[in-house]
Amino acid sequence: MKRWARWFPPAFALTLLVLSVYPLWATGYGIRVMLQLFMWIALAQSWNLISGLTGYVSFGHVAFFGMGSYTTAILVVQGVAWPLAAVAGGAMAVVLAFVIGWPCLRLKGPYFAIAMLGLNEVLRVIASYFEGLTGGGLGLSLPTLDASVRIYYAMGLVALAVTALTYLIVTSRFGLRLMTIREDEVAAEAMGIDTFRYKIYAFLLSAAAPGIVGGLLARDMGYIEPISVFPLVTTITMIVMVLFGGKGTIWGPVLGAVILFTFQELVWAHFPHAHQILLGAIIVTVVLVMPRGILGVLQQRYNLPRTV
Amino acid sequence: MAAILQVRNLVKRFGGVTAVNGVSLSLEAGKIYGLIGPNGSGKTTLFNCITGIVRRDSGAVGFKGRRIDGLKPHQIFHRGLGRTFQIIRVFPELTALENLLVVTTGDVGPARKRAEELLRFVKLEALADEYAGNLSYGQQKLVEFIRVLMTDPELILLDEPAAGVNPTLLNELLEAVKALRDRGKTIFLVEHDMKVVMGLCETVFVLDHGEKLAEGPPGVIQADERVIEAYFGR
Numbered sequence: 001m002k003r004w005a006r007w008f009p010p011a012f013a014l015t016l017l018v019l020s021v022y023p024l025w026a027t028g029y030g031i032r033v034m035l036q037l038f039m040w041i042a043l044a045q046s047w048n049l050i051s052g053l054t055g056y057v058s059f060g061h062v063a064f065f066g067m068g069s070y071t072t073a074i075l076v077v078q079g080v081a082w083p084l085a086a087v088a089g090g091a092m093a094v095v096l097a098f099v100i101g102w103p104c105l106r107l108k109g110p111y112f113a114i115a116m117l118g119l120n121e122v123l124r125v126i127a128s129y130f131e132g133l134t135g136g137g138l139g140l141s142l143p144t145l146d147a148s149v150r151i152y153y154a155m156g157l158v159a160l161a162v163t164a165l166t167y168l169i170v171t172s173r174f175g176l177r178l179m180t181i182r183e184d185e186v187a188a189e190a191m192g193i194d195t196f197r198y199k200i201y202a203f204l205l206s207a208a209a210p211g212i213v214g215g216l217l218a219r220d221m222g223y224i225e226p227i228s229v230f231p232l233v234t235t236i237t238m239i240v241m242v243l244f245g246g247k248g249t250i251w252g253p254v255l256g257a258v259i260l261f262t263f264q265e266l267v268w269a270h271f272p273h274a275h276q277i278l279l280g281a282i283i284v285t286v287v288l289v290m291p292r293g294i295l296g297v298l299q300q301r302y303n304l305p306r307t308v
Numbered sequence: 309m310a311a312i313l314q315v316r317n318l319v320k321r322f323g324g325v326t327a328v329n330g331v332s333l334s335l336e337a338g339k340i341y342g343l344i345g346p347n348g349s350g351k352t353t354l355f356n357c358i359t360g361i362v363r364r365d366s367g368a369v370g371f372k373g374r375r376i377d378g379l380k381p382h383q384i385f386h387r388g389l390g391r392t393f394q395i396i397r398v399f400p401e402l403t404a405l406e407n408l409l410v411v412t413t414g415d416v417g418p419a420r421k422r423a424e425e426l427l428r429f430v431k432l433e434a435l436a437d438e439y440a441g442n443l444s445y446g447q448q449k450l451v452e453f454i455r456v457l458m459t460d461p462e463l464i465l466l467d468e469p470a471a472g473v474n475p476t477l478l479n480e481l482l483e484a485v486k487a488l489r490d491r492g493k494t495i496f497l498v499e500h501d502m503k504v505v506m507g508l509c510e511t512v513f514v515l516d517h518g519e520k521l522a523e524g525p526p527g528v529i530q531a532d533e534r535v536i537e538a539y540f541g542r
Contacts, residue, residue, distance in 0.1 A: 176410045180399050187397035190359060191411045191455065192385035248401075300439075 019156060023149045031152050032220070033265060038155035039217055040261050042209045043234070044241040044253035045162040050206035051239070052247035053175060054199055055182030056105065060116030061238055063100075063123050064093035064207040065214035066229035070127060072215025073140045073224050082147065083154065086215030093211025094204050101203040105196060108185065117232075124230035139225030142218065151220045155213060162209045167250050169205075170306050178202050179248065233276065237264075240279055243286050246295030250306070255294060310373070312337040312463055312494050313358070313389075318367035320350075320357050320518075327353040329518035330367070337462070340485065340495045342509035342526070344502075346539055350518040351498045352394055355465050359391050360384045371463065390461035394468045394498070396448045400441025404432060404451050407440050411458040419458070426454040430480070446477050453481065457488075464488065466497040470504045482508060506530065514538065 023031055043065065051057045068089030075085035104115040127134045134140060169175040180188035181195050188195050218224045237260070245256025260282070268275050290297050298304060313335040320328040328350045335341050343351050356362040358369055360381040369377040376384050399407050408423035409416070427433045430450040435443060440451055449472070456464055469485070470478055485495055485508065499505045505512060506526040514522040514529060516538040522529055529535055 173409055173412075173416060176402060176406050179402060180410050183399035183401055184397050186361060186381075187393065187399070188410075189381040190361060190385060190391055190393075190397075192382045192413075192459065193410065194380070194382045 016160075020153075023152055028148060031148050035148065035152040035155040035220065036217075037258065037261050038152070038159040039213045040237070040241065040257040041159040041254050042155070042162050042213045043238045044245070044257045045159070045166055046206045046209045047235075047238040048206075048242045048247060048249075048253045049162075049166060049169070050199075050202045052242055052249075052253070053169070053178040053182060054202050056199060056203075057110075057113045057239075058116045058203075058206070059113045059232075059235060059239075060118070060120035061206070061210060062230055062232070062234040063116070063120040064096060064210035065234060066120070066123055066127070066226075067093045067096050068211030068214030069218040069224050069229040070134055070140070071211070073142055073218045074133060076142050076219060077140065082145070082215075082219040086154070086212050086219065089215030089218075090208045090212035093207040093214070097204050097207035098200070101200050105199040105203060120230055120232065120235070124226045127226040127230065134226075137226060139223055139228070142222045142224075144222060145219070148220055151216050154216050158209050158212050158216070163250070163254060165205065166253075170248075170250050174198075174201075175306075182248070233279075236279065236283075240283055240286070243291075243293055244282060246293030246297075246299070249293070249295040249299065252293050252295040310337075311335060311370075312372060313496070314368075314370040315354075315358065316368045316370075318354065318357055318369065319365045320353050320362060321365050322353075326518050328357060328364075331515070331518070331520050333513055333520065333523065335463070335494055335496060337494050338489065338492050339510045340489050340508050341497070342505040342512040343496065343498045343515065344500070344505055344512060344529075345515035345521070349515040349538075351515055352467060353518075354515065355391065355467055355498065358384075359389065359465060385459075385461075388459075388462040389465070390456035390459065390463070391465035392452045392456055392467055392469065394471070396445070396452060398440040398443075398448045398451050398455070400439065402440055403437050404440050404443065404447075405436040407451055408455050408458050411455055413459075422458060426457055429484070430454055446473050449473055450477070450481070453484070461493070463494045463496065466495065466499075468498055468500065470499055470501045478504075502530075 022034065047058060047061050068086070071092040072082065072085040072089040075088055076082055100119050104112050107115065128137045169178070177188070177193050177198055180193055181198060185195055214229060218229070241256035241260050242253045244260060245254065246252025264275060267278060286293065292300060311334040315331060315333050318328050318331045319326065331354060343354070345351050353362065357364045360379055364377055368375055371387055371389055376387060402410065404427065405423055408426060409419055412419035424433065424436070427436050432447060432450060435447065440448060443451065453469065469481055473481060482504065489495055509526055511523065512526050512529045513520060514535050521538055522532050522535050
């Protein structure tokens with residue numbers, strides 16, 4: 001394991017280098033695939049921050065993604081530059097997280113999960129209803145712009161930033177305190193940890209990146225509609241990626257996103273309808289066979305430090 | 309000497325059951341107190357009301373001269389009132405050392421030093437980096453015991469510290485409790501093991517059906533007919 005720790009930094013640096021020069025020779029399709037991979041890493045990593053660390057399962061995390069998409073799209077249509085609009089999308093997602101988290105994170109157990117599921121449905125209906133602002137069910141078209149390469153870098157940056165943030169959190173006492181909520185919330189309270197405040201922090205942090213990447217993807221797609229930015233399956237995919245890679249770990253969500261996204265791209269191309277069935281099958285298998293995910297199992301078996 | 313903890317007419321109901329029914333008691337600093345009573349007599353509920361885990365229905369709890377009823381558990385903890393649980397509540401997927409570190413505030417350096425000292429104190433230093441969930445029952449109990457000591461609380465509530473602990477370990481635990489008392493700390497413990505209660509406590513409170521039945525030195529309590537009746541029936 002020591003040897004593993006030695007070759008990891010150079011390998012990671014090399015990966016970053018290759019990814020940063022990739023657009024020089026990549027096809028348009030290749031770039032779009034990769035920027036979606038970055039997006040999934042950012043989404044999985046964000047879900048991990050709230051649900052993997054504190055154990056509060058968010059079944060509506062795509063709500064923040066959709067919030068970011070609509071905020072960005074509306075601003076872009078108004079003439080705001082897309083990078084700024086995407087940041088605003090992230091900010092609006094954080095505001096939404098605060099509004100929903102303040103009452104709902106006081107609920108313990110499954111109520112939070114259910115409330116989040118409801119939030120997503122409500123937002124989708126709202127987006128369909130306020131036609132003047134959102135275009136309603138017809139959707140919203142953005143001015144045409146070929147920015148895929150720039151969005152590729154922006155997505156990559158967000159994925160890297162959330163991963164770095166996760167590293168900082170998991171290796172700090174702040175992160176350990178988030179985990180005590182997952183482990184035993186009553187004991188955490190009794191040991192002087194203000195669990196509500198910590199849950200709110202984790203939740204706000206977990207909403208920012210989905211808002212930003214939602215905005216970036218909206219810009220890249222050029223068109224959004226309620227069903228395309230608030231699909232339940234996006235939340236489920238985030239969850240599966242994290243469970244598969246290892247919840248509560250730093251690299252688990254990255255691993256899960258890379259493996260499942262690659263797999264999904266391959267299967268999607270050949271069997272478009274099999275993909276949801278497979279997702280379901282993976283959930284069942286992971287939960288039954290290795291509830292800790294790939295990294296969780298390795299961590300437990302080899303007693304790896306949390307930095308993995 | 310002024311009371312460090314004062315409980316006045318505390319009442320807690322769960323639906324139709326009155327778990328704690330108008331209990332009043334007062335603890336002086338620097339002593340070891342015991343709380344005994346048959347199963348279901350309200351001992352743990354009383355602890356939960358004092359530490360804010362459950363909200364009392366009426367009555368008052370004062371700690372160091374200020375009211376703490378109505379505060380949240382984490383606020384009460386930071387006033388200097390720590391506790392352990394009847395059922396072990398370590399954080400299983402955190403290491404023994406991490407279990408201790410999460411409790412502290414301020415710089416990590418001194419916190420780590422204190423955590424290592426405490427682990428040595430209970431001879432668990434070799435297991436510092438082991439997940440708490442992998443430790444034995446007795447070891448987890450020790451981790452929970454030293455976890456509450458991390459912030460050096462003035463009053464410590466121990467809910468059945470002796471249950472399930474082997475005799476050698478138990479002696480060490482009891483010595484540790486006495487050492488804390490000698491340093492001016494106040495201990496309030498629930499315990500079923502009468503030898504532990506009688507050997508350790510200066511004053512014992514007896515609860516029965518949520519009410520305080522008796523209070524006094526262990527010798528007197530042991531001879532009290534009402535107490536014997538509560539335990540064994542008439």
